[in-house]
Amino acid sequence: MRTWLWTLLLVVVAVCVAVVLRQHPGNVLLMISPWRVEMSLTMALLSLVALFVVLYVVLRLLGWLLAIPDRMRAWSGRRAQARDQELVEQGWIGLLEGRYAQAEKGFIKLHSQTRSVTRRVLAALSAARAAHQMGEYARRDQMLEAAQAGAGADAPLQEAVASVTADLLLAQGQAQKALDALAPLQDGGARHLHTLRLLLRAEKALDHHDQVFALTRSLLRRHAIDKAEALQLIDQSGAARLRSGMGDGSWRGVWKELKSEERMLPNVALAAAAALDETGEGNEAARVLEAAIGDKFNPTLVSVYAHCQADQVPRRLARAETWLQQRPADAGLLMALGLLCLNGQLWGQAERYLQRSLSRRDDPQCHALLGRLYDRLNRPQDAMRHWRLATEARVALPVLAADTVLPPAETQADPDPYHAQSAYDLPSVAPRTLPAEPEPLPVPPAVDYVIEPNAREHLERVRPADEPPAVVPPRSAINIEDFFDSAPIPAAAFEAPVTQAGEEGATPSGASPGHHPHHPHIEKKG
Structure with missing residues (x-):
């Protein structure tokens, strides 16, 4: 136009x-x-x-002829910039797609060939992030050092290097090193949102509750953090600060520093109530818990509210009954009322509240409270029943099978010991009448048993003349079970005849004294 x-x-x-x-x-x-x-x-x-x-x-x-060198330099610069831009785009596409090796290779190439300081630092930081994703922490640290050296005195580049370093170290779990990397930013007064978030992550990992409390408040004031997350962090850090100050009494300063909204957080209220109870301020502790429960009903707060001294029971019981009107079917609140009645020795009301709680939820603590109540009322059977139910509800007990008991054995027709030793007794033979106290059998001397009759003579012939005779170990050292399936035969058995069926002292045909019917190759020596 x-x-x-x-x-x-x-x-x-x-x-x-x-x-x-x-x-x-x-x-x-x-x-x-x-x-x-x-x-x-x-x-x-x-x-x-x-x-x-x-x-x-x-x-x-x-003028055009004289500007040819400048135009050539500009053209070369544009070409190099386009090449660098292409490497940056390809590297970040690979990094976002998860192809970290390819992305790292492209960024390292960009870092080695670019003539721009800013792009060199950017390439080093990007390569460090790709190496971190692959778990190559040594290469990551090398690229971070190269980026730190390339940043020089440029404040924005130094801040970028510190932020990336802290982020990667926090992802690795090295919170203290991340905090050290962020120290220059704190000293320089850089308090932008990303730095504050990184500082909050590092301080939270190190359990620095004072710093977490201050940083969370700062981020919440600038609307840089979700309110629910901020309140949770304030609840945890504020409660930790209160508990840490209970020893020297500094918790009162922390309590005064808290806002009214922060005082009604569950953990903060619990910590403050514990500190007040420790100093004997039960009424103030009750007011703190009542405010927190009124803001948001919490079963843990109600349970703690029910643990109190006997002089606090009427006031707390009346307040808890007002909560019961709003939540008549709450099992935890009913159990808390039962506990308050137990503390106040109101046995009938305690039993009613605990029974109502059990009718809505089978809770082991409620069974234990009922067991304690019945034990106090001298009702041991009911107390034992509820203690057993409390144990079964808390511990997964195995289901045991019914006991199986064998019937007693019939021993009337069993043979006596003498008949049991005979291998020829028949079932039709009537048992003999034994003396009241039979005489004990004589203990046989130690004997040496061999398998073949001529084994000893053979050993004597093959033994060298200068070799001393073998020492036979005592009988107690010989394990006869290694040779036989039955016990050793006593010496008296070789002299006494074998009893046949129906006879005493008779010897079976073909048998001779000293010969055992079951072991025909065994001969007594010595």
Whole structure:
């Protein structure tokens, strides 16, 4: 549009000049010694315009020729910038897609070939982030050091390097190193939102409750953190500050520092109530808990509210009954009322509240309270039943099978010991009448048993003359079970005849004294 306007303006000017020259004819005389040039006014004006155009073209051409080196440098810079931009785009696309090795390779190439300080630092930080994602912490630290060296004295680049370093160290779980990396930003007064969030993460990981409390308040005031998350952090850090100050009494200063909204947070209220109870201020502790429960009903607060001294029971019981009107089916509140009645020795009301609580929820603590109540009322059976139910509700006890007991054995028809030793007794033989106290059998001397009768003679023949005879260990050292399936045969058994069926002292045919029917190859030696 601008071109058309200028063209129209030039046409108008040319027309005007032509009209003026037509109405005012004249000559122009140029005296250039030794020349004298005379021409019309129109010709002179046209010559001036042509001379201007020629000079303009010549000067522009000369300027274009002289600017060739600058244009080449600019072209090279634009080409390098486009190449760097392409590497940056490809690297970040790979980083966002999760191709960390490819992204790190591109960023390292960018860092080595770019001539821009800013892009060099950016490439080093991006490569460090890619190496961190792959768990290559040594390469990550090298790239962070390169970025720190490239940043120099540039404050924005130093802040970027510190923020990225702290973020990666926090992701690795090294909160103290992250806090050290953020120290220059704190000293320099850099308090932008990202730095505050990183500081909050580091202080929270290190359990620095005072710093967490202050940073959370600052972020909440600037609407840089979700309110629910901020209140949770304030609740935890404020309660920790109160508990840490209970030893020297500094918790009162912390309590005064808290806002009214912060005092009604659950953990803060619990910590403050514990501190007040420790100093004997039970009424003030009750008011703190009542305010917190009234703001937001919390079963833990109600349970703590029910643990009190006997002189506090009437006041707390009346307040808890007002809560019961709003929540008549709350099992935890009913159990808390039962506990208050137990503390106040109101046995009937305690039993009713606890029974109502059990009818809505089977709770082991409620069973234990009922067991304590019935034990106090001298009802041991009910007390034991509820204590057993409390144990079963708390511990997963196994289901035991019913006991199986074998019937007693019939021993009337069993043979006596003497008949049991005979291998030829028949079931039809009536048992003998034994003496009241049989005489004990004599203990046989230690004997040596061999498997073959001629084994000893063979050993004596093959033994060298100079070799001493083998020492037979005592009988107690020989494990006879290694050789036989039955016990050793006593010496008396070799002399006594074997009893046949129905006879005493008879010897079976084919048997001789000293020969055992079950072990025909065994011979007594010695």
